[in-house]
Amino acid sequence: MLQLIKSCMLTAVFVSFAFVLHAQNLLKGTIKDSHGNPIDNATVFVDGTKLAISTNSEGQFSIQIPDGKTKITVRAVGFLTAKKDLAATEYQNGFEIVLDSDNRNLEEVVVSGTLKQVSKLDSPIPVEVFTAKFFQANPAPTIFESLQNINGVRPQINCSVCNTGDIHINGLEGPYTMVMIDGLPIVSGLSTVYGLNGIPQALIERVEIVKGPASTLYGSEAVGGLINIITKSPNNAPRLNVEAFGTSWQEYNLDLGGKFEVGSAQSLVGANYFNYANPIDNNGDNFTDVTLQNRLSVFNKWNFDRKDNKLFTLAGRYVYEDRWGGEMNWARKYRGGNDVYGESIYTKRWELMGAYDLPTTENLTFTFSVNGHNQNSVYGETKYLADQKIAFGQLTWRKELGNHDLLTGLAYRSTYYNDNTPATINSSKTHLPGFFVQDEITLHPQHKLLLGARYDYNSVHGSIVSPRVNYKWNSLDKTQVLRVGIGNGYRVANVFTEDHAALTGSRDVTFEEDLKPETSWNGNVNYIKKFYMDGGSVFAIDASAFYTYFDNKIIPDYESDVNKIIYSNLDGHAVSKGLSLNLDWAHTSGLKAMIGATVMDVYSVENDVKEWQMLTEKVMGTWTIGYTVKPLGVNIDYTGNLIGPMRLPVLGENDTRPDKSKAWSIQNIQLTKKFHNGLEIFGGVKNFLNWTPTKGGIEIISRAHDPFERIDDPNLLPFDPSYVYGPNQGARGFLGLRYNLM
Template identity: 25%
Template sequence: MKFLFSLALLSSSAFAAVAQSPLRVLVRDERTHQPLPGVTVAVPALNTGAATDATGQVTLPNLPAGVVTVQFSSLGYDSASRTFTLPQTGEAPALIELEPNSLELQGVVVEATRTNSRIEDVPVRIDVIDEEEVHEEASMRPANVAMLLVEASGVQPQFTSANAGSMAFRIQGLDGRYTQILKDGFPLFGGFSQGLSLVQIPPLDLRQVEIIKGASSALYGGDAIAGLVNLVSKTPTEKPELNVLLNQTNKGGRDLTGFYTGRSAKLGLTLLATQNTQDARDVSGDQFSDLPQVQATTVTPRLYYYATDSTTLSAGLTATVETRAGGYLPALDNPATAGYTERNRSERYNTQLRLDSHVGRSRLLTLKNSVSSFARRLQAGDTYFAGRQLSTYSEASFLVPAGRHRTVAGANLLTDDFRETSAPALGARDYQYQTVGLFLQDDWKLRNDLTLQAGLRTDYQRPYGLFVLPRVSALYKPAPWLSVRAGGGFGYKPPTVFSSTTEQRAYVNVRPLDPARLQAETSRGLNADFTLRGRFDELNVSFNQAVFLTELSHPLIADPAQFAQGITAFVNAPTPVRARGLETNLRLSVDEFQFLAAYTLTDTRQTYDPTQPAELPFVSRHRLVLTTTFEEEQNFRVALEAFYNGPQYLGEGTRQGRGFWICGALAEKIFAPHFSVVLNVENLFDVRQTRFEQVVSGPITQPTFRPLYAPLDGFVGNFALKISL
């Protein structure tokens, strides 16, 4: 009897062990081999399932041994069904690849909102530049991501230096300092580094770019009054890949860029390495550079450790060393020659450490830390400005999906320390900020057609005090072809001396800030839009209409009386700045053909200086983007693009800059599965500000530069070789 009892006990234990066999799978895009988060993995016969995490992986526990049929589905991809025999052999997850279907941007998972939701389910309007577009723009400008944002609706480029080639971007008409730039959710590019950030970030390692317009401080804290841009990196793929891009322009630009990705069961690696050079060129014939001399090197390794099926640890380092020089060309070639020159040397080093761990089946704990050091030495003529910014960011967040809710709560600590190493005549522009923040956000699907997102952030910022930042958005889908979004939020930004205005003046005669006399800038913003989608035979149509309104209180401006004397001393304006406008986007696609038309109307006005025009300078009231692409997969691609920037007030009395068109064309031919060539032409009609007016005047040793509103480089052609192994 004891023997039979023991045998039964062992048999039941063995049966229980077999019955609890887990199924581990990794889901990827069949074309790009990138992991797919948010894919529904279901076993219909057992009425169970789950969704893949941010790395494209999922584990279904407690499945019975034997043959089981699993279904995989995600918007934007063809559904798939696979049969598995359990228990699995080995520790590696089973690989499943889904084929994208023809619906654009469906199934894209966005990371900027922290809830890892699909874009069609997010109550906040997010523009996503997907991987295919990123690759196309990387072929045009391998050295930086600036070209990616030039094509985005509602985003206007602003040229800030003829000699350094620096550029800022205005979202919804507000200065570039009000836009927060993130890399994988890390704020690495603010303050002193902001003037050069977007022209120093190569795009080859990016999977997508996410743009949120309107007050977004509730998500990531200060600096996001106008919106935020999140650059999302590629993650390791099971099949090793090596991409190499060689590029040469007709105006002395050369780029060598390589990106590697690969992983094993426990370890993964991505590595980006770039070398970019540009010769100084005088396009206008005035002996001053219209293209600066550039030497830049970037190395970005990132290591991933897959401790378990549910826990991933990643550590990354980015190192960028760059020199830029422009000005009077004979003086650039021979320092003994008299003439104005502007020379920049910058060094950027930052680390990123991240832990993602699933607690239970769906809850996600995320820990982040980054340390960023940016040093820059700027010599402009006889003046000298140098400093180092050291900033850190630490965050802990916990994502809890429960029923119809996806809730994320967390805390963060940010430090920002700038120390000037030059000796300014008006005093050092040093500052030291610390910010402690608590945030809570909930996505609540009240009904199948209605989702509400509510968020609240509380920041204590030293020395500028406490900020409470609520944010609410709603998504309503009354029909499969119609979605409506509306929302609003609050924002803030602590004062710094770093802006487009001071960048244009090379920080000459800029006074230090006085925290006792200044207060932080704050904002309130509203956004609303609706989207219509339809399919007519083979034609896919998407139409989006958006409106926006932002009021910026206590805006930081240069004291007009001192500015007229050549001194920049910042004060808070007594009345606000208001930005309002609308965006209209139309997308058409049929088979291999795609077309985009995006129009933005922006009206940004100041209310504090009746002696000046109400319209803020460097804001184009009208902006139009037109792009057309035709692609035959694994054969060739052709793209045409055109941008129109309307006239803009330039801040010199009532002077207006002219409206202008920029047109370009790209052709890529794939000769083999691992080799292609790209021929790209930008600014076909050689549109330059120097064709409209004289930009440089006065003596060569102390020249005067007109404010920039149009390109200086004119027609640029480039030829690139792309190798994928």
């Protein structure tokens, strides 16, 4: 027995000694502001490496420092960057760094505008950045819903039955926006409607949004702008993070994330599960108000250490979703039949993406993404079976020559698509090789000029050229920034994969001609001004003006024949123009506010007749107002949006429903309690005004009592669920928890 005790003691001493040796390079610290408040989400970089980590809600961090590295850099939005030389004692005892407020600099690092990491201030392209903390003010199970409080960006529900939708940017529909993960395209074609679901939000570092054409760098689908979802690096992600919440509608969402190491490789893994299985019919039309959903998504990202800090990262994602909406008595046995109406969609999607710096003295990087999307769906008795596979590869070369920062690239994308509609009697394959060049010229420390052009050859539509010019000026004290840009974009449309209305309801789809690619020219002006007030508060103005002119625009015609949806290229032109204003204010007392508004006019002109675009508002507003009760450690967040009237797809003269919606607003309130051990409890009420499109007794789904149109009455409207312009879900309470183990 004594020998056993001695052996255990020796083992304990050995383990402790090994732990001490290992911990010699473990650096711990706390980051605070000048008032002694902890700064969460500050980033600590190890100089000379790519190692970085973010502080938790208490401003704390811990990171392994390689031998020989004795300097760190600390950055946080709204503060001066700090550098520190490390003493040996600080490895063991930890230390504290105080950051001074600096509202002159825009320190956020962005990549979406120019394909390189630069501060938001230095980017010639206006890029809006939204951190994970912004989305936590109104937690949602999908990034699709999370975008509802961003000015100029609106999630649009396109179907009252299955609730699929897309993202509108400055009035332009979802197919005009490219969605990416870590700078690589993931959403196009089929996944335009479904691809924003199932991205584990616990793994999102930030979301970058570019409003305006980005086709010069990113090609087709980037006409209206792009949304780039940046995931956390395994280096700065927490070891474990959990977020779970449920609502009074019996919606349940779970996000799990964590990281681990295998040799010199670091891995980030996450999963999202969402379930809603409680049919509700508050508006009394015998149809589900919200689709029932069962969704699982798994994400895994790897970073591999290489010599000279060369980049090598791989990531993959798999999504499975089963959703249905329809008559309240629908069951799986009715799928695809004409006994009980239901829309049932099975989605399987996989993605693989990566980036690799070539082992050369030149800055050569190869990036790639491949994805497959399979959809098995029925809309009543109409079946839609589709399969899509996309492969994308790009080789870029960056070179600095004097005041020129050159970027060139070779790109290739292959798209395979097949479905059971008349549009693809045989499967279609599209090849899209391309070449782009960009020159960012520093004319003066205050002046930058960006020149770029892209050439693509579409195997179906031929050559396409997309140029752009951007100019940036900033004041000496960096409190003012002016950006001006003009660019060209193009888009090749695929109706059945992008427009859900072509499949749902009883209308026939008609093509008057072979659809040509849409082309556009866009101009935009962006101005930012920051003010410093007594007491350390900050006030910022971000104003933009935009104008986009379209040729060959494809606008579905719902009105010429109530039994058809007619697709053709516009014989004329279309315009999207407007003004956008964001106000951002933060006070040292703990009060902060972000308020925005956009006024726009989106219309088409054909045969000298101007027509307001369907389902597009002329004005919208958003706000996120937060206050921290510091003695209690409680955050109060009040978020919301206000959407102005929009033109609605009425079904001819017999349709008594309004052809224009009234203004509407979704408003939310949330309380969050933070604890010292990394635990947060949050809860509140979503849509506490209880707004839905059916307020006032409006019938959203026409002929809901006879979806298969068995009643022979020519005076009845056709069955159609496309008369929808906002979420059909009323007030609901929610409660959740969030835990981060650094």
